[in-house]
Structure formats: C-alpha cells, structure tokens
Amino acid sequence: MEIKVTISYPKIGASGKTGDWRTFKPVRDEKKCIRCMLCYVYCPEAVIDKEINIDYDYCKGCGICANECPTGAIRMMEEASATKEEHKVVSI
Numbered sequence: 677m678e679i680k681v682t683i684s685y686p687k688i689g690a691s692g693k694t695g696d697w698r699t700f701k702p703v704r705d706e707k708k709c710i711r712c713m714l715c716y717v718y719c720p721e722a723v724i725d726k727e728i729n730i731d732y733d734y735c736k737g738c739g740i741c742a743n744e745c746p747t748g749a750i751r752m753m754e755e756a757s758a759t760k761e762e763h764k765v766v767s768i
C-alpha cells in the first residue's frame with residue numbers, strides 16, 4: 677500500500693531568516709552519530725536534511741533534535757560560544 681505524506685521545507689517568511697532568533701545552537705559530533713535519522717524526523721522546523729546538515733538560517737534552537745538523539749551526538753551550545761570549528765562540523 678502506498679502511503680502519501682506531506683513534507684515541508686523551510687523558506688524565508690515574513691519574519692526573515694528565523695534562525696536569527698536562536699540562543700542555543702545544535703552542534704553534531706560526527707563521531708558519535710550513527711545516522712539513525714531521528715533528528716531529521718523530529719525536527720519541527722524541517723531544517724535537518726537527509727545528510728544530517730542543519731540549516732542554521734532557520735534552526736530555532738529548540739533542542740528537540742538533541743533530546744531525541746540516542747547517542748548524545750548533538751549538543752546544544754550557547755550561540756556565542758560555538759566555535760568556528762564546531763560550526764564547521766555541522767555545516768558540512
């Protein structure tokens with residue numbers, strides 16, 4: 677049986693790039709990631725793609741991805757303290 681689902685993708689809205697509001701940023705550790713895709717499934721903003729890249733232009737820093745990650749591969753860091761290196765890890 678074929679099941680049809682609706683998939684939404686983030687895009688600029690009236691409020692601009694909503695990631696600007698973020699206080700905490702999810703940072704993924706590739707070494708701990710087992711690519712289970714739970715973060716992709718649970719992200720309410722649909723900003724994690726199938727390669728597990730996070731679109732920081734629209735990620736609101738809710739922390740659901742980090743909460744659902746079974747291996748603790750995603751850490752929520754204060755925006756200001758996330759280093760360029762850690763940013764690079766998730767931006768791929």
Ligand code: SF4
Nearest residue numbers: 719735737738739741
């Ligand atoms: S912090 Fe929230 S919005 Fe950002 S990637 Fe994780 S679940 Fe999605």
Ligand code: SF4
Nearest residue numbers: 709710712713715745
């Ligand atoms: S939930 Fe965690 S382990 Fe699973 S794909 Fe996302 S970051 Fe990787």
